[in-house]
Amino acid sequence: MSTSTPTRVRIRELLPKLQLGRYQPGLLNSITDVPGVLVNTESIILPASTSHKEINTGVTTILPRKDWFNKACYAGYFRFNGSGEMTGSHWLDETGLLNSPIIITNSFAVGPCYTGIYEYAIREYKNEQGLCDWFLLPVVAETCDIALNDVTAFPIKPEHVVRGIDSASSDA
Numbered sequence: 001m002s003t004s005t006p007t008r009v010r011i012r013e014l015l016p017k018l019q020l021g022r023y024q025p026g027l028l029n030s031i032t033d034v035p036g037v038l039v040n041t042e043s044i045i046l047p048a049s050t051s052h053k054e055i056n057t058g059v060t061t062i063l064p065r066k067d068w069f070n071k072a073c074y075a076g077y078f079r080f081n082g083s084g085e086m087t088g089s090h091w092l093d094e095t096g097l098l099n100s101p102i103i104i105t106n107s108f109a110v111g112p113c114y115t116g117i118y119e120y121a122i123r124e125y126k127n128e129q130g131l132c133d134w135f136l137l138p139v140v141a142e143t144c145d146i147a148l149n150d151v152t153a154f155p156i157k158p159e160h161v162v163r164g165i166d167s168a169s170s171d172a
Contacts, residue, residue, distance in 0.1 A: 031062065038063040038168035044155045052153035057145050059113060059156055061164030062102040069125055069136070072099035085110055088139035101165055103140045106149060109156035113140045116161025123162070 010029055012018060026033025039062050046055040064073045075098035077089055087110065088100060103113040117138035127133050145151070 032170045036065040038066060038170055040164040040168040042160055042164055044160075046155065048150075052155075053150035055150055055153055055155050057106045057109070057149040057151075057155060059109070059160045059164055060104040061161060061168050062104070063165065063168045064098055064102070068099060068101060069121060070099075072097040074098070084142055084144075086139065086141040087114055088137045091137045092139075098139065100136060100139045101161075101168075103138070103161055103164070105140065105142055105156055106145045106151060107142045108151040108154060110140050110142050112154075112156050112158050113161050114138045116158035117165075119158050120162045120165045 012020070012025065012029055030039075031037055032039055039060065041058060041060045043058040044055055046052075048054045064075070065071060074096055075092055076096065077086060077092055085107075088098075092098065101117055103117065105113050117140070118136070121134075121136055122132060125132075125134060
């Protein structure tokens with residue numbers, strides 16, 4: 001039996017008469033059509049084992065710009081129903097500025113993703129004494145994938161975020 005990866009189909013290709021928003025999509029119909037935005041997605045797919053059920057989860061890293069640490073950008077957020085967490089949202093309310101990657105993950109992985117942003121920042125931006133003398137409030141948003149994934153296995157680790165920041169690109 002052979003298996004093949006299905007071709008990715010975008011919603012506008014699947015439903016060509018669907019009108020989403022007021023504006024025409026960019027060339028790639030992707031968030032990376034916005035100049036300077038970089039993205040990385042890492043899927044974690046593992047079969048069931050003796051220690052966990054099937055795992056189908058992942059981490060999406062969005063960099064508002066390559067130098068997100070030193071050059072904040074204007075940002076806001078939308079709360080659909082209040083059932084969900086997005087760390088850093090109070091800072092966005094207070095200042096309207098984003099100087100963090102935006103990480104999207106599952107509900108049980110907010111902590112490791114938050115830590116991953118700090119691990120990256122410490123690796124890249126600690127001072128000569130090896131200390132942190134800067135402020136950073138990570139932005140991590142979650143969605144519940146409990147129907148697809150054994151969240152109790154905690155497969156997402158801080159290194160997934162570090163790798164995502166290192167690997168983010170404009171390729172859609």
